Amino acid sequence: MNIFVRTIKSFNKREKLFSIIFISIAVISLYFVIFNKQTIGENKNSVAYTEGVVGEIKHLNPVFTEFSEADSDISSLIFTSLVKYNPQDKMFEEDLATHTLSEDQLTYTFTLKNDIYWHDGTPVSADDIYFTFAEVIQNDDFTNPILKSNFEGVKIEQTDSRTVTFTLNSPNSFFFTALTVGILPKHILGEVPVSELDTDDFNKMPIGTGPYKVSSPYIKNDDGSTSVELTVFKDYYSQKPTIENIRFISYPTSEILAANRSVWNGAARIKQSQLESIDTTDLVVNKYELPQYTALFLNTDSPYLAKNKERLAISKAIDKQAILDATGFTKQIDTPLLELNQEDWIHSFDQEEAAGALYDSGWSLNEGDTYRTNGDETYSLRLVRRDFSTTNELQEESMRITSELVQSQLKQIGVEVLIESYPINELQQIIVDRDYDMLLYGQSLGYNLDIFSYWHSSQANENRFNLSNYQNPKADFLMESIRGTFDLEEKQELLESLAKIIEEDIPAVFLYTPSYYYLTDVKLTGVNLENVLLPRDRFANIDLWSFN
Numbered sequence: 001m002n003i004f005v006r007t008i009k010s011f012n013k014r015e016k017l018f019s020i021i022f023i024s025i026a027v028i029s030l031y032f033v034i035f036n037k038q039t040i041g042e043n044k045n046s047v048a049y050t051e052g053v054v055g056e057i058k059h060l061n062p063v064f065t066e067f068s069e070a071d072s073d074i075s076s077l078i079f080t081s082l083v084k085y086n087p088q089d090k091m092f093e094e095d096l097a098t099h100t101l102s103e104d105q106l107t108y109t110f111t112l113k114n115d116i117y118w119h120d121g122t123p124v125s126a127d128d129i130y131f132t133f134a135e136v137i138q139n140d141d142f143t144n145p146i147l148k149s150n151f152e153g154v155k156i157e158q159t160d161s162r163t164v165t166f167t168l169n170s171p172n173s174f175f176f177t178a179l180t181v182g183i184l185p186k187h188i189l190g191e192v193p194v195s196e197l198d199t200d201d202f203n204k205m206p207i208g209t210g211p212y213k214v215s216s217p218y219i220k221n222d223d224g225s226t227s228v229e230l231t232v233f234k235d236y237y238s239q240k241p242t243i244e245n246i247r248f249i250s251y252p253t254s255e256i257l258a259a260n261r262s263v264w265n266g267a268a269r270i271k272q273s274q275l276e277s278i279d280t281t282d283l284v285v286n287k288y289e290l291p292q293y294t295a296l297f298l299n300t301d302s303p304y305l306a307k308n309k310e311r312l313a314i315s316k317a318i319d320k321q322a323i324l325d326a327t328g329f330t331k332q333i334d335t336p337l338l339e340l341n342q343e344d345w346i347h348s349f350d351q352e353e354a355a356g357a358l359y360d361s362g363w364s365l366n367e368g369d370t371y372r373t374n375g376d377e378t379y380s381l382r383l384v385r386r387d388f389s390t391t392n393e394l395q396e397e398s399m400r401i402t403s404e405l406v407q408s409q410l411k412q413i414g415v416e417v418l419i420e421s422y423p424i425n426e427l428q429q430i431i432v433d434r435d436y437d438m439l440l441y442g443q444s445l446g447y448n449l450d451i452f453s454y455w456h457s458s459q460a461n462e463n464r465f466n467l468s469n470y471q472n473p474k475a476d477f478l479m480e481s482i483r484g485t486f487d488l489e490e491k492q493e494l495l496e497s498l499a500k501i502i503e504e505d506i507p508a509v510f511l512y513t514p515s516y517y518y519l520t521d522v523k524l525t526g527v528n529l530e531n532v533l534l535p536r537d538r539f540a541n542i543d544l545w546s547f548n
Helices: 002-009 013-042 069-078 126-137 145-149 194-199 254-259 308-317 320-327 351-360 393-411 424-433 473-484 488-505 535-539
Strands: 048-054 083-086 091-094 097-101 107-112 155-158 163-167 212-220 226-232 245-251 266-270 283-289 292-298 380-386 416-422 438-444 508-513 515-521
Touching (some): 048 254, 069 226, 069 535, 107 126, 126 155, 308 351, 308 393, 320 393, 320 508, 380 393, 380 424
Parallel strands (some): 380 416
Antiparallel strands (some): 083 091, 212 226, 226 245, 292 438, 292 508
């Protein structure tokens, strides 16, 4: 030490200044080395995980996440539900409560488990369960039609401080899976008008019962990204995660996501085409597909698509493989019944057959003309799609490419296609009015794979989800029978019969199931994407995640 001091004293003023600067840098660097070592290696309980996504964080509220996968992912860590999906066993299990089903298969009785608390320390009660389903979801002013439809006609009763019953009009083998929605705190939201729930500050700083709680309200950063930080909930009623802090950063574009590779440990919903622009060094690339599909819904009430042969022509003229090649997706589908094995289904692209079907329907292509006519009328179809340009870059790219390919492929058989894109608020009204000939749209079956709400006759026309206005009594009977049976073999036979009817009626051209990649740090262990049904299922076993 004396030698070190004498050496310093022998320096001139300039040498002493540089020495002080050098020593300061060395001390700061050593601090960060030690800090990082503790964070990523030695002290696993204080480790932080940062995940990047493309999109926008808007509603950290489980009853408003259908329209934002980022919101759904984050909310799944903040809230828990009566029922949860276990990807490892491919089963739906009890979560917040135990349950029984009556002999007539109509009444589900849920009894809350002991010692469950909200993030603010308030005990959870049956009041919260009843509030979520009866006072919010079933309320006339509730603005999420997808979730609301799952509980239409269901009688909900609170029998005591721990018990709630759900009574159906008829047996529904899919109903149990509808109870995977997160429970809301009545003591916080009970006085908020249901019509104002989607704009309440609770969406930025929610209180849940999940393994993680929000550390601070989400913020919008200077580069357009949105971020939110979560910390593990010490009083969580189930197995607590070892990763104590999670930060989500939602970037406006994939380019910004890729440019910030050094910031995040994982990235969700990456397309094949994006992998080339992301430095995947020290990353594990996990591929996954989900029970959702993109289809071209044909409005059967349109004067240009009312005939079966007109819809057949559209179907035969579309080259699905060309669409897959252009979008980067890999899995073609030919039926909305995703429970069926579709390997034996073969969509035959045949433009000659398509042209013949249109001719038989009265639409001729005169020599020198580009489009077919029926007298003075041109065969022209309006294709409507959602505009994702300001909300989801990946979706916008896929929808734009698909719609333009449909337009060019149908032009080859003499069909004019006019493409129109609208933001979600305008598109919703267009869908309600069925103001389109063709609608390019994606539908997610989520957990229950029930197509009743999308294809049954009762769901046609305004304010419903039967986007093709498809109506067939035989198909209705089969959909009702599928809902009513709990026997797997019988259900399989009914599904196959229904698939044949839908194939013959052609209410839509089913195109593809999106495939994505989940990138994770090679040091992160425990991640398992097998059997995921929703993107958020990647967090189902987060209690097993850790950094090496």
